[in-house]
Amino acid sequence: MKTFEKEDPRLEGIGWVPDSGPCSGVYVLARGRVLIDAGNMMGLVDHLEEMAPLDSLAHILLTHTHFDHVGGMAEIYQRTAPDVFVHAVAREYARLLRSPFPEFFQALEDAGKIHRVHDGQEIEGTGLKALHAPGHTAGDLCFYHEEAQALFSGDAVLPFRLRFSAILSKPDDLCGGRLQDKVKSLRRLLGLPVKHLFPGHGEPVLHTGANQIKIALVTLYQTLYENPPEKAWLLMAQDLADIGQPEEAAECLKKARALAPASQDVARVSELLGLSA
């Protein structure tokens, strides 16, 4: 298990079990009391016990209920029975998992172990606030730790350099995923002070986490608006100006100007924002 307190003392008590193959990474917080996602790796419990005895595990917070994020629960519940925190919509989509997982979730429900989490909810005893971030699925949650400026993003934001990042975070329409919701969610996350990004797949991005949100959003704009090519940069410039980052907004305007030197839209947005392209 990898820890991060050497990089930033505010990350003390956080551990990461990296993803391998078809499974998400797993984050351990509060010295073993809290997990974010359960991955789907062999021997998860052994990794977890490197930090604390499994009995200390009290909460599993789920970013969503895709199999690669919940499969590891089977191994955990053979030994202990933590409470599960999940968005109501993601709980619904657990019925699409392969058997026996729908029955497993129902058994947890019957035992009073499932807690439905709403947007903005502080998860007691964790220092984390849940943020509903639909787009990849309709029930995605991110978890934000304000003090550490750390965002646990599940599949809502994945590191740009990760192979298959676009595939792993794309909207899953069976689970209510929609590109337009993803735009809204990323715009909202862009407004958060995010120093450290702890994604559901790939390596954590320390110190420059916010850049990953920016890259994810502009890439999405480029997917949605291929033509004219400057449009993605103009939208990004407006978003960055909205959150009080005029220098970065001006950089986006320059990119738009380079792509379309004679564009009236570039001139109009530059004037609107009071910035030169």
Ligand SMILES: [Fe+2]
């Ligand atoms: Fe995933």
Ligand SMILES: [Fe+2]
């Ligand atoms: Fe997913």
